[in-house]
Amino acid sequence: KAGVTQTPRYLIKTRGQQVTLSCSPISGHRSVSWYQQTPGQGLQFLFEYFSETQRNKGNFPGRFSGRQFSNSRSEMNVSTLELGDSALYLCASSDIRQGGKQYFGPGTRLTVT
Amino acid sequence: AQRVTQPEKLLSVFKGAPVELKCNYSYSGSPELFWYVQYSRQRLQLLLRHISRESIKGFTADLNKGETSFHLKKPFAQEEDSAMYYCALSGAGTQGGSEKLVFGKGTKLTVNP
Numbered sequence: 001k002a003g004v005t006q007t008p009r010y011l012i013k014t015r016g017q018q019v020t021l022s023c024s025p026i027s028g029h030r031s032v033s034w035y036q037q038t039p040g041q042g043l044q045f046l047f048e049y050f051s052e053t054q055r056n057k058g059n060f061p062g063r064f065s066g067r068q069f070s071n072s073r074s075e076m077n078v079s080t081l082e083l084g085d086s087a088l089y090l091c092a093s094s095d096i097r098q099g100g101k102q103y104f105g106p107g108t109r110l111t112v113t
Numbered sequence: 114a115q116r117v118t119q120p121e122k123l124l125s126v127f128k129g130a131p132v133e134l135k136c137n138y139s140y141s142g143s144p145e146l147f148w149y150v151q152y153s154r155q156r157l158q159l160l161l162r163h164i165s166r167e168s169i170k171g172f173t174a175d176l177n178k179g180e181t182s183f184h185l186k187k188p189f190a191q192e193e194d195s196a197m198y199y200c201a202l203s204g205a206g207t208q209g210g211s212e213k214l215v216f217g218k219g220t221k222l223t224v225n226p
Contacts, residue, residue: 003156031212033214035214042217042218044216048211056211056212101147101159102212102214103159104157
């Protein structure tokens with residue numbers, strides 16, 4: 001099976017803009033989670049979607065949002081970008097029958113200037 | 114509160130020496146514990162999970178509920194073990210099935226020749 005794919009791989013935006021990141025899970029996986037990775041804070045959970053419903057959400061401001069489509073593909077959106085949003089955004093998919101075993105994508109490197 | 118602590122940011126050992134990467138957790142229920150690894154220029158991937166009680170690439174980890182620890186061990190380190198190691202916790206069994214992972218900050222292991 002093809003692995004988790006994320007697009008784009010790199011993105012440069014300016015403060016105040018918005019951005020949309022995309023994630024295609026492994027075929028058959030219905031759960032998609034998003035994480036933000038920074039040198040200072042490490043890996044932090046953003047949110048999780050299962051069957052087009054947000055099942056869990058981390059402690060991030062409302063500027064961070066996401067959605068999942070009927071084919072399990074997911075997007076996350078960040079509005080009114082701030083310099084501190086510069087990070088690697090990782091998407092992970094899982095088959096809930098495997099309980100917690102997540103497969104990660106390569107990430108999208110977002111730089112906000 | 115869910116928390117994972119990896120006290121060592123960096124760990125350096127010589128090839129053939131034993132290695133132990135420490136992980137302590139805080140969770141009010143019955144967590145599932147994982148070790149994820151990220152080799153240079155590769156994506157984050159699962160190394161092992163406590164529920165499987167398996168040994169992967171010579172690594173083992175035992176869940177100690179009394180000490181709330183899940184240390185990763187290998188008796189004889191190899192140069193190819195050099196990577197970033199993350200301990201992670203999931204409450205998938207008690208979070209309404211949520212696949213959310215809480216990660217430690219990671220330990221960078223370097224195995225010197």
